[in-house]
Amino acid sequence: MVSSPLLPLEAPSPAHICPFDQACSYLDDAGKELQLDAGILAILSSPRKVVTVSLPVKLDNGEIQVLTGHRVQHCDVLGPYKGGTRYHPAVTLREVSALAMLMTWKCALLGIPYGGAKGGIALDPNLYSVEELERITRRYTSELIKDIGPSVDIPAPDVGTSAREMAWMMDTYSMNVGHAVPGVVTGKPISIGGSLGREMATGRGVMIAVREALALQGKPIAGTRVVIQGFGNVGGAAALLLHQAGAKVLAVSKGSGGIYNEQGLDIPALKVYAAEHHRNLVGFPGSQAITNTELLALPCDVLIPAALENQITAENVNQVQASIVAEAANGPVSLDADRALEKRGVLVLPDILANAGGVVVSYLEWVQGLSYLFWDEERVNREMEGLMVNAFHRVVQQAKARQIPFRLAAYTLGVGRVAQALVDRGLYP
Numbered sequence: 001m002v003s004s005p006l007l008p009l010e011a012p013s014p015a016h017i018c019p020f021d022q023a024c025s026y027l028d029d030a031g032k033e034l035q036l037d038a039g040i041l042a043i044l045s046s047p048r049k050v051v052t053v054s055l056p057v058k059l060d061n062g063e064i065q066v067l068t069g070h071r072v073q074h075c076d077v078l079g080p081y082k083g084g085t086r087y088h089p090a091v092t093l094r095e096v097s098a099l100a101m102l103m104t105w106k107c108a109l110l111g112i113p114y115g116g117a118k119g120g121i122a123l124d125p126n127l128y129s130v131e132e133l134e135r136i137t138r139r140y141t142s143e144l145i146k147d148i149g150p151s152v153d154i155p156a157p158d159v160g161t162s163a164r165e166m167a168w169m170m171d172t173y174s175m176n177v178g179h180a181v182p183g184v185v186t187g188k189p190i191s192i193g194g195s196l197g198r199e200m201a202t203g204r205g206v207m208i209a210v211r212e213a214l215a216l217q218g219k220p221i222a223g224t225r226v227v228i229q230g231f232g233n234v235g236g237a238a239a240l241l242l243h244q245a246g247a248k249v250l251a252v253s254k255g256s257g258g259i260y261n262e263q264g265l266d267i268p269a270l271k272v273y274a275a276e277h278h279r280n281l282v283g284f285p286g287s288q289a290i291t292n293t294e295l296l297a298l299p300c301d302v303l304i305p306a307a308l309e310n311q312i313t314a315e316n317v318n319q320v321q322a323s324i325v326a327e328a329a330n331g332p333v334s335l336d337a338d339r340a341l342e343k344r345g346v347l348v349l350p351d352i353l354a355n356a357g358g359v360v361v362s363y364l365e366w367v368q369g370l371s372y373l374f375w376d377e378e379r380v381n382r383e384m385e386g387l388m389v390n391a392f393h394r395v396v397q398q399a400k401a402r403q404i405p406f407r408l409a410a411y412t413l414g415v416g417r418v419a420q421a422l423v424d425r426g427l428y429p
Helices: 019-034 038-044 093-110 130-143 163-177 201-216 233-244 267-276 292-296 335-343 357-371 377-402 406-425
Strands: 049-058 064-075 081-087 115-121 153-157 225-229 248-254 257-260 288-290 302-305 324-326 347-349
Touching (some): 019 093, 019 335, 064 093, 081 163, 093 357, 093 377, 115 130, 130 163, 201 302, 201 324, 225 292, 248 267, 248 292
Parallel strands (some): 225 248, 225 302
16 A cells, blocks of 8 residues: 655554555555556655644643644645644544545545645644634644645634634734635635535535435435434534434434434434533433444444544444445544445445535635625525535446445546546646
8 A cells, every 4th residue: 555755653543543544545446446557646645745833822821832733735636725624632644634635535526626635733622712722723824824825725614613713714814915815714604705504514415415325225315214423513414404304313422422212303402402501412301321332333224423533443333233324524434344334235425425515515615705706505505416416426327337336436536537637737847
């Protein structure tokens, strides 16, 4: 397997699965299927640019703390870099590099003129005040000021960040260049150029992917039993939209645990309950508490891991009872687990397709901002759904034509488009 000379060795993840090695393994599989030239594969296996910055910040109590931030720019052969910025204690350079590579294939698969990037800071945002988080975000943006921009690299929200952090990033960049630049980030507040529909976009894309997968199997979405690990921006939105479409959402969870009702949860009421109880789910009327481990093993039709990577591994894959697994998170199914599910005939909707709704609407936000012409939410959702459905059926056709698994079909489309663009552009100098 090709590895990158730009990335240092780091301690393995808690699940002992390196996300970057896993991403490279999927790339290798696609390269073999496409019979890519070894030199092209080597280029695609390595990020073009890796930026690591030191972030000294003064805390509210007067102490100075030094954090570490990363921004990895994987490939811009199709257009500006695009990718989220996450705040989480488990952020590492190799994780961010893996996510940047996945963004490259995701954008290419959806037909969006972006390359892949990702950023992150290793911190727990719950341990910092709003004022401290603002100082951290502004310092991080200042350190990256020469490496981002509306035609260079466009950050977006991710785990641990939101429209608030994007507003701080946009303002910091704008103050440095001397004029307002709303296109430097996406996922920002509506008041400063954000797009309607962005908040629900990733969850909506997950719902669309699940709907199309069920239709592929000749099943209606109404009455489908769904289990969702995660009840944040993505999982919560997917749960609500699936509930509204008639699915029975049996269980949802947060990091501390989840709740279950075999008859289905009242998702609108649960969202109100979570907001009133500091996002805690346990204690919701008519439900029983379960652990995240128990949630992944529940009998259901569709399992949606919408939390962090490596949640379904070789250790627990045999307990999964769903017939469809939709990767709403990035890399929630490990390499070994993915192959085990494939052998059992479980349809895995890969993250580069299933959770692409967010980057699609980010792209639509960017287009609206550049044109200074903004759309209503109905049009945004319609445009996003069209791109998602078209990409889904291209993957179906590719899987049938090549007689390959669904994930590999998605990767051959994404990787193949980038590889062809690289060949057509040639190497400089």
